[in-house]
Amino acid sequence: MKDQAHTLRRIFEGGASSSFPQVLSVTSGKGGVGKTSIVVNMAIILAQKGKKVLVLDADLGLANVDVMLGLMPKHNIQHVLDGQCALEDILLEGPEGIKIIPASSGIQELSDLTNEQQLCLVNSLDYFDQHIDYMIIDTGAGISRNVMYFNTAAQRILVVCTPEPTSITDAYALIKVLRKQYGIKRFDLIVNNASSKIEGDQVARQLTLVCERFLGDVALEILGSIPTDKTISECIKGQKAFVGVHPTGEASIRLERVVNRLEQTSRNSNSGNLQFFLKRMLLNQSKGSSHAGYSISRSY
Numbered sequence: 041m042k043d044q045a046h047t048l049r050r051i052f053e054g055g056a057s058s059s060f061p062q063v064l065s066v067t068s069g070k071g072g073v074g075k076t077s078i079v080v081n082m083a084i085i086l087a088q089k090g091k092k093v094l095v096l097d098a099d100l101g102l103a104n105v106d107v108m109l110g111l112m113p114k115h116n117i118q119h120v121l122d123g124q125c126a127l128e129d130i131l132l133e134g135p136e137g138i139k140i141i142p143a144s145s146g147i148q149e150l151s152d153l154t155n156e157q158q159l160c161l162v163n164s165l166d167y168f169d170q171h172i173d174y175m176i177i178d179t180g181a182g183i184s185r186n187v188m189y190f191n192t193a194a195q196r197i198l199v200v201c202t203p204e205p206t207s208i209t210d211a212y213a214l215i216k217v218l219r220k221q222y223g224i225k226r227f228d229l230i231v232n233n234a235s236s237k238i239e240g241d242q243v244a245r246q247l248t249l250v251c252e253r254f255l256g257d258v259a260l261e262i263l264g265s266i267p268t269d270k271t272i273s274e275c276i277k278g279q280k281a282f283v284g285v286h287p288t289g290e291a292s293i294r295l296e297r298v299v300n301r302l303e304q305t306s307r308n309s310n311s312g313n314l315q316f317f318l319k320r321m322l323l324n325q326s327k328g329s330s331h332a333g334y335s336i337s338r339s340y
């Protein structure tokens with residue numbers, strides 16, 4: 041492990057980040073709402089603004105950050121946890137120098153690590169504390185223990201939903217579980233696949249009202265909406281980021297606004313730094329599986 045810090049320093053040449061890294065999770069109740077696409081393109085926009093960004097693919101069921109960018113990892117985080125590789129051996133580089141920690145479908149739940157593996161993960165990620173500005177975590181959909189593990193450890197939880205009623209209901213169900221079971225009160229919201237800005241605003245308002253009415257003290261920060269845009273699926277098919285292929289397209293412009301809003305509303309507290317994130321991850325794990333059986337309740 042001692043050589044790892046040296047190699048990582050070389051990978052992240054360009055010096056230390058000036059402030060604590062922000063740890064963001066991008067999550068959703070319903071699957072297929074555009075999380076991975078948002079994570080990848082948001083990371084690129086932040087990198088274009090000069091930020092150092094690390095993307096952690098934490099969707100262990102359907103890991104595909106690398107696939108979306110046409111990258112082909114030989115190894116993934118499981119190899120690090122098993123002691124077969126060092127973190128620098130698995131790090132992928134994406135557009136604009138973003139760094140990606142790839143996962144793989146069907147690997148061990150990160151919420152279920154042995155003590156040795158916890159230590160390995162903490163040691164591996166620890167280095168990044170002073171060398172990145174953002175860590176963006178692509179969680180899976182739903183309320184599995186693994187998804188909660190990352191959401192509860194992140195500083196900001198970016199909930200993605202679309203105007204489909206099932207997506208809105210499931211976003212609410214996710215927020216409800218995070219509020220009632222884990223005490224989280226602040227969330228960020230991105231509405232994806234909106235037919236118009238008006239529809240995006242309506243969905244955001246609807247979810248805000250339901251949260252206010254039934255959860256009382258939950259605050260939703262509306263980061264904005266992204267339109268339905270066929271170039272997004274074309275870019276995904278071509279394994280390219282849409283902000284790279286169509287930088288002046290409506291989807292790119294709107295996502296840039298979302299990123300601006302994210303930066304403007306940045307919460308300057310140490311609780312977002314990576315050290316804190318790692319501590320919370322371990323704490324969550326030691327709390328065990330008491331929430332594993334919680335099922336989505338669509339009732340308010």
Ligand SMILES: Nc1ncnc2c1ncn2[C@@H]1O[C@H](COP(=O)(O)OP(=O)(O)OP(=O)(O)O)[C@@H](O)[C@H]1O
Nearest residue numbers: 071072073074075076077181233267268269272273
């Ligand atoms: N704004 C959009 N306009 C049009 N199509 C979109 C948009 N956003 C996403 N899509 C489509 O939705 C599909 C799912 O996107 P993505 O894989 O990013 O979702 P996800 O939430 O990560 O899914 P999963 O829950 O399976 O991980 C993409 O293949 C793409 O075709």
Ligand SMILES: [Mg+2]
Nearest residue numbers: 075076099104
């Ligand atoms: Mg995904």
